[in-house]
Amino acid sequence: MGQIVYAAAMSHVLHPPYYEKNVGPHGKRMVEELIAVVAAMGRELAARRPDALVIIADDHLNVFSFDAVPAMCVRIGRSVSRMAQEGAIEFDRALDGLAERYPLHEDLAQRILEDGLEAGFDFAASWSAPLDHAFLSPLSVLHGERPMTPLVPFWVNCFVAPMPSARRCYAAGQHIARVVANGPWKVAVVATGGLSHFPELSLARVGESDPEFDRRVVGWMERGDHESLTALTAKELHTTGSHELLNWMVLLGAVGPVPARVRFFGEMGRIDLAALDWDASP
Amino acid sequence: MSRYDVNVLLYRLKKDRGFREQFRRDPRAVLAAADLTDDEREAFVRWNPRRLNELGGSLHLVLSIPDLGAH
Numbered sequence: 001m002g003q004i005v006y007a008a009a010m011s012h013v014l015h016p017p018y019y020e021k022n023v024g025p026h027g028k029r030m031v032e033e034l035i036a037v038v039a040a041m042g043r044e045l046a047a048r049r050p051d052a053l054v055i056i057a058d059d060h061l062n063v064f065s066f067d068a069v070p071a072m073c074v075r076i077g078r079s080v081s082r083m084a085q086e087g088a089i090e091f092d093r094a095l096d097g098l099a100e101r102y103p104l105h106e107d108l109a110q111r112i113l114e115d116g117l118e119a120g121f122d123f124a125a126s127w128s129a130p131l132d133h134a135f136l137s138p139l140s141v142l143h144g145e146r147p148m149t150p151l152v153p154f155w156v157n158c159f160v161a162p163m164p165s166a167r168r169c170y171a172a173g174q175h176i177a178r179v180v181a182n183g184p185w186k187v188a189v190v191a192t193g194g195l196s197h198f199p200e201l202s203l204a205r206v207g208e209s210d211p212e213f214d215r216r217v218v219g220w221m222e223r224g225d226h227e228s229l230t231a232l233t234a235k236e237l238h239t240t241g242s243h244e245l246l247n248w249m250v251l252l253g254a255v256g257p258v259p260a261r262v263r264f265f266g267e268m269g270r271i272d273l274a275a276l277d278w279d280a281s282p
Numbered sequence: 283m284s285r286y287d288v289n290v291l292l293y294r295l296k297k298d299r300g301f302r303e304q305f306r307r308d309p310r311a312v313l314a315a316a317d318l319t320d321d322e323r324e325a326f327v328r329w330n331p332r333r334l335n336e337l338g339g340s341l342h343l344v345l346s347i348p349d350l351g352a353h
Contacts, residue, residue, distance in 0.1 A: 060342040061296075066289040086299060087348025159342060203335040203344060 002183040003280075005048040007255045009248045010038055010264075010275035012057060012192035014137045015094035022090075023270050030266045034273050035141055037264040041277060042142035045149075050188040052105035053149040054112075054176060056250045057134035057192040058158035058243070060091070063126075070124030071164040072172055072250075074113040075153040078106055083130040094137040102131070102139075105150035108187065111179050112152060121175055129155070138192050149188065156250060158193065158243040159201065163234060166249045170230045173253020180254075189280075191251035193244025197271035200238055207270050210240040214265075214272040217245065221260040221276060226252055255280060285338040287317045291326065292334065292343035295350065302348065 013019075014035050019027030045053075062083055064070065079101050085092055116123045131139075135153055143149070154176075157163050164172075173189075180187045195217070196210040213236075220228045229245075229252060237243055255278040264275040291313070294301050305312045309327045318326070325333040331344040 060346070061289075061293060061340050065293045066286055066340075085296075085346075089346040091346075159340065198341055201335075201341040203332045203341055206341075206345075 002180045002185045004180055004189055004254060005050050005186045005280055006045045006188035007251060007280040008041055008277040009191040009251050010138055011194060011273045012134045012138050013091050014038060014141045018090040023268055027268050030268050030273060034264050034275060037275050038141045039144060041263060042144055045142055045188055046146055050149055051185040052108045052152055053188040054152040054154055055135050055190050056154045056247045058247055059155050060132060062132045063129045069157050069160040071157050073124040073126050073155040074109055075129055076109045076113060076125050077127045078104055080104055080153060081130045082136055083132045091133045094133045098136055098140050102148045103150045105152050108185055109152045111183060112176055115179050116175055119175055121172055134192050156246045158246045163246060166232045167230045169246045169249035170253035173250040177254045189251055189254050191247040193247045195272040195274050196241040199241035209269060209272050211267040211272055213240040218262060218265055218274060222262060224257040224259040226257040284318050284322055288322055288337060288339045291316060292339050296343055296347045
């Protein structure tokens with residue numbers, strides 16, 4: 001019987017030059033502290049020896065276009081490449097120098113997809129979508145010099161309205177947990193993104209965050225108050241710039257209403273940074 | 283508002299270098315066949331990312347077009 005052996009969520013631009021340029025020395029220091037925490041979490045992840053790592057993140061209009069935006073998408077196939085973007089924005093410079101291909105856990109991905117469709121989750125499937133910073137920046141810090149755990153990348157549409165609801169994302173996470181429980185594998189689950197930034201996805205408001213909202217949300221996670229979290233509306237997520245919490249909702253559904261441990265929380269101004277983990281042992 | 287057309291153009295500007303170069307040389311000609319409102323067309327021609335964003339252009343696209351990004 002399979003088991004979720006590790007569960008965590010964290011911000012996903014783990015790239016000091018980005019914050020140095022856009023926030024200053026204080027931003028750079030804060031993300032360096034976060035990177036040290038995530039690296040330590042990665043050593044704990046490795047100690048659990050997972051067979052597969054489900055990573056839940058969003059696309060920044062790098063992979064999917066307005067021609068079709070899946071609400072949720074499972075990456076299937078045997079391997080996945082790092083996104084190549086000429087003239088990449090600083091976010092994606094975090095990818096420079098990383099390996100170009102990564103292994104996928106084909107069997108777990110296929111089970112999540114096929115059992116999902118059977119259970120009423122109309123997930124999209126992609127054979128070709130590459131990974132941007134939302135996946136590879138945290139994965140590279142978590143793994144350090146260790147080989148990459150076979151991945152199951154899972155995209156949630158966080159940015160192109162209408163987005164899936166917090167409740168639906170949570171239900172997708174519950175589905176992932178059922179698939180894991182029914183399979184033979186030890187699985188890590190990691191969600192990325194956030195905390196609040198880019199309120200209303202408005203260029204005029206880039207630079208603002210909502211620390212009060214972030215403290216409330218993190219407090220709910222510490223208390224395992226998933227009712228309050230899944231009751232968050234699309235409007236609340238949009239107004240506060242918390243779109244990427246949808247990725248975290250999937251993870252919350254996968255771990256169930258147990259208290260989170262806050263490993264890092266920092267209020268930067270432009271964005272608030274965090275890393276949390278959940279005791280996933282049975 | 284032509285949310286789809288605005289974003290298709292922004293996406294192409296991000297991903298297609300040849301298209302981007304044509305756009306920089308002669309934006310009006312490149313946009314001639316696009317189904318845009320006058321307001322949207324002007325925001326492209328004058329390259330006003332903030333206005334494009336207000337008109338429905340995805341923040342993550344207007345931030346990340348090589349050499350034209352608003353970041």
